[in-house]
Amino acid sequence: MNNTDTLLHINNVTKLFGYGLLGLRKFRALNNVSLTMPIEPEILVIVGETGSGKSTLLKIILRMLVPDYGTVLYKGKNIFKMKSSEVRWYRQEVQAVFQDPFETFNPLRPVVDYLNDTLKYLLKVRNASERKTLIDQTLRFVGLSLEKVDGKRSNEFSGGELQRISIARALLSRPKLLLADEPVSMLDASLRVDILNILKDVKENLKTSIIYVTHDILTAYYVGDRIAVLYRGDLVELGPITKVYNEPLHPYTQLLLSSVLEPSLDIRKKVKPLKRSTIELKEFLLQGCKFAMRCPYATKKCYETPPPEIKINGRAVRCWLYVT
Numbered sequence: 262m263n264n265t266d267t268l269l270h271i272n273n274v275t276k277l278f279g280y281g282l283l284g285l286r287k288f289r290a291l292n293n294v295s296l297t298m299p300i301e302p303e304i305l306v307i308v309g310e311t312g313s314g315k316s317t318l319l320k321i322i323l324r325m326l327v328p329d330y331g332t333v334l335y336k337g338k339n340i341f342k343m344k345s346s347e348v349r350w351y352r353q354e355v356q357a358v359f360q361d362p363f364e365t366f367n368p369l370r371p372v373v374d375y376l377n378d379t380l381k382y383l384l385k386v387r388n389a390s391e392r393k394t395l396i397d398q399t400l401r402f403v404g405l406s407l408e409k410v411d412g413k414r415s416n417e418f419s420g421g422e423l424q425r426i427s428i429a430r431a432l433l434s435r436p437k438l439l440l441a442d443e444p445v446s447m448l449d450a451s452l453r454v455d456i457l458n459i460l461k462d463v464k465e466n467l468k469t470s471i472i473y474v475t476h477d478i479l480t481a482y483y484v485g486d487r488i489a490v491l492y493r494g495d496l497v498e499l500g501p502i503t504k505v506y507n508e509p510l511h512p513y514t515q516l517l518l519s520s521v522l523e524p525s526l527d528i529r530k531k532v533k534p535l536k537r538s539t540i541e542l543k544e545f546l547l548q549g550c551k552f553a554m555r556c557p558y559a560t561k562k563c564y565e566t567p568p569p570e571i572k573i574n575g576r577a578v579r580c581w582l583y584v585t
């Protein structure tokens with residue numbers, strides 16, 4: 262895929278973090294991760310358990326963290342080599358919604374001020390009545406209105422309403438890419454589907470692509486077009502979500518899905534239990550496949566040599582099981 266067909270191209274991105282007493286030794290929180298999103302809108306789900314590198318990847322895309330190796334191209338431009346005018350453009354094009362909407366808004370400020378600020382400072386909309394119109398239009402898109410929101414502070418809204426307002430704030434600049442970091446995990450189950458439906462509308466009607474980060478395999482299936490599975494910084498599997506759910510290739514993906522899919526996946530019985538505190542760093546430091554210590558199929562080679570990326574019917578998996 263060349264750059265003109267590509268919205269986002271993450272190319273061999275590696276992020277090192279320090280560990281140990283002085284933090285002088287390094288582990289790879291992201292290890293040579295490559296991922297491409299096409300220009301056509303899609304919802305790409307990034308799934309993985311705590312510590313798999315999901316937030317690190319999002320922070321890199323948001324330019325909050327700089328990778329140690331690799332590049333990130335947005336519409337062909339290296340996001341870490343942008344001029345200040347390009348950075349402003351990038352902030353309009355790429356917006357984010359976070360897990361806890363109550364952390365997004367200071368309870369002492371009316372929430373509408375945040376929307377106003379985005380229009381004033383990011384988009385330079387100087388006319389106050391134009392700002393009101395844009396705010397009302399965008400709030401209506403998420404099922405609210407300026408009338409319902411005006412003058413109120415965050416503590417006067419439910420979590421679901423506040424998450425809608427966060428999404429509206431992110432949509433004001435008509436972004437082409439929305440990063441949604443666990444946007445429904447703090448909400449009651451009954452409200453989750455409303456927010457997920459808004460994300461689907463954003464893709465369908467505004468033609469905005471979405472990276473949806475989650476632990477939750479069920480909401481992933483509900484919204485996602487493609488899924489990327491991260492394990493200890495390795496992208497272990499990537500593909501269309503229905504194909505991956507119907508036939509997970511990587512033993513870790515099989516394990517993730519076995520908690521929700523019945524009845525044939527018996528891998529849970531075979532996988533070694535995880536003792537998080539001791540095993541996490543050991544896994545990050547493994548030379549070979551990071552899942553080897555838990556994998557029922559692991560051989561000596563899995564511990565020693567990183568598996569190559571194998572392409573199978575429009576999907577990609579990193580596992581020695583598929584190397585013929």
Ligand SMILES: Nc1ncnc2c1ncn2[C@@H]1O[C@H](COP(=O)(O)OP(=O)(O)OP(=O)(O)O)[C@@H](O)[C@H]1O
Pocket residue numbers: 278279290309310311312313314315316317318541
């Ligand atoms: N600034 C940092 N310094 C050192 N280690 C870090 C730093 N940020 C993250 N890590 C470590 O990097 C690994 C990946 O963390 P990351 O937050 O990206 O995972 P995650 O998949 O987003 O987890 P969660 O779902 O809990 O948010 C973890 O082991 C984490 O402890």
